[in-house]
Structures are given as structure tokens and as C-alpha cells.
Amino acid sequence: MTHRRTPNNPWLYGWCLEAVSKPPRIADWGLRIADWMTSKSAIENPKSAIPSVLRWALVSLLMPICWAAPESKEAEPQRFPVVVRVDFGAAGKPAREAQLFVDSGSTPKDVVSLLFPIESDAICCNTREVAAIDGIRADPEKNRWWTCRINGASNIGPFRTELKPQDWVEWIYREQQQ
């Protein structure tokens, strides 16, 4: 098989088109290499280009690496399942539990907002805090607050902690004694 360094190289473009249909990381690499291989500067000024033998050696080396490379998070967010449970406690509404598929980087706050409308406000310290879920708002007078746990642990940041696959997220409307 021979390869010509022309912009219309059908094999190279065919390969690239095929690569486009693969995971984005591979497509990205394929297109970059194709661009380089067919760049005008390399064609019009062959002296400035890397010798073709070296170039093809490099391509031969890079292609398998590209194919084998793991998918990039930037290119396509991973999606994974988590379980969310919202317990309205003293508010007297029935609890709701669901398995949801979420993007990597999602937080407990993101996840509960897929189930119910939420409101954010500075109940304690930050305007990004969850102040209300489905109209049930934190009530300072009755000492009722939304609390969040991941896999039973409460030392988490509801709008900061990134969830992992299979995490169990609980939002509980808790009334504390006073």
C-alpha cells in the first residue's frame, strides 16, 4: 500500500472518517495527525517538513496508542448510576427514592435537583446551599434543616462533593431538638 502526501489522500481521510465514528479521543488524534500529514506547509515546503520516513514511523507509532488510549473526561462525561433518596421527615410528605444516571462531577445537590425543584440560599454560610426541596424549606424556628449523607457519611459537601458510581445519596429533612 502506498500513501501520497496530498490533501485528497483517500486512505488517510477514510481512516480519519472512521476514526470520527470512534470515541472522541481517537477521532481527535486521528484528525490532528491527518491535518499534519496533509498540511499545506508540509506540501508546499517539503524542506520544512519532517522527512517522510520519520513522519510515517511516528504515525505508525501513534496510531495504536491513540486507538488504545482511554476516553477523555473532557471529551465525553462519563455517566454512572447513583441512588437518591429524599426523606421529607417532619414535613409529612412521602419519601422518594430513585436510581439516576448522572454525569461525572455531579454533586448531591445536582442529583436531587433531577428529582425535585430545589431552592438555593445561604442557610448557613453559602448561597449555594440547598434551602428547599420540592417547596419544603429549612425552618430555623422549628429547627428543621435539610441534611445530606453519602453512603451514610455526613461529613460531605452537598454542593461540592463529587459522586462516584453506585453512591447512595440521602437528603433528609431533619428536626433537631431544642
Added chain:
Amino acid sequence: MDLSRATAIAGMILGVAPACLAGEVQGVVRLEGVVPSPMTITIEPDRGNHSTEGCGSLTRRSQQLLVDPQGGVQNAVVWVETSAESADHPAGETVVLTQHECEFDPHVVVVPSGMMLSISNADPLLHNIRIFRGIDRLVEEWQHPHAGDLLMRFPAPGRYLVRCGVHSWMYAWVIAAEHRYYAVTDAHGQFRFSEAPVGLQTLYVWHEILGEQQQRIRVRAGRSFVAIRFAQRGREE
């Protein structure tokens, strides 16, 4: 008859008193029926983010509803609704709210118009002061042991809730008063205004559990006595 005396008499007749005429009002706030036993709070030691070392007893009486054997209700706020003007207290004077053994003392405090609230930490541990008006949080400040007092001037008259963000059971009510005719009932449900505007007045009473009620009273130039009774009601859910 001089003009001021005529005005005073007219005011008494019409139920509108000039500010210069004042009478003493004593009273009691009672709960009808069976006296409820106080609720007890049991605090779990050092659970989660809060330290309880230095909090004193971990089993304590809730401040929510305190009623003496005669039915006297403690920590009710009593005030006279009046248009009579009262002089502001001198600027710089403060009312003190202390955090002691992980409890606010007093549980209900009135801050008269013109005065500031000073919150102090007498505990050997960290507190987190949060002040709410309704559902709106106005203040959030950490207060270390031996730290300086937190001074607060309230933006408007009304009822404010002070909580500790570390110790969930700790709270107090602050009443930012429009005028000086406010009082808080003592352990026997008694209150006293040394000088209330003479004439027909509306007396209001508010208690965090029992709610609010009002009563028309006639304040005399001497001493008046009033009894206010709350009916039994459960805690709101």
C-alpha cells in the same frame, strides 16, 4: 385650667395619652389547665462536628415552654401597642446575650430602640452565631472562647432568632423593640412596665409555643394590674 392639663384629661377621656402621662402596669401571663412538665433535651457527646466538652450537663431542660406550678409562663414577651413616642436609649448602650454552658442566657431578650445587642461567649469552646429573621439568615459569625463580643444593631424592629451553628439545641429570641414598653415574663409569668402610657391601650403577648394574643387594658396614672391567660395548645407540627 392650663393647656397641658386640659390635654391630659382629654387624652384620658379619648383613650389617647400624651407621652408625659405614664402609669405602672403589673401583670402575669398564665397557662390554663394542667401544667405541662418541661421537655428534656439529651445531647449526644461530641457527635459529628460539634464539641460538647465544656457544655456542662448533657441532659437539660428545654427552654421552649417553662410553666411554674401556678401556671405562670416564663419567657413571654409583653408589649403595649402605642403611638406615644418614647425616647431612644443613649447610643452605645448594650443588652447582653451570653453563651454559657452551650445555652443562650437569657432565652428571650428585648433590645430597646437605639440599643445594641452584645453576644458573648463564656464557654471554653467555639460557637457559631447565626441570626435569622423568619427564614432569612442575616448574620453568621464564628466566636472563639475569650473572643470579643459580637455587637449587633438590628436593621428593623421585629423578632429575631439567634442560633448556634455548632450546637443545634442552642437558640434565643431577640425582640428588637420599637419603643420601651416591652417586657419579658419571669419564672412566675410576671411582668412589669414601670411607665406605660396612660389610657386605653392594647396589650400584646407572644410566646414561641403558645402564640400571640392581645387584650385591651386601661392604664391608670397609678398602678394597673392585668392577667393574661393562654389556652392549652399542642406544639405545631
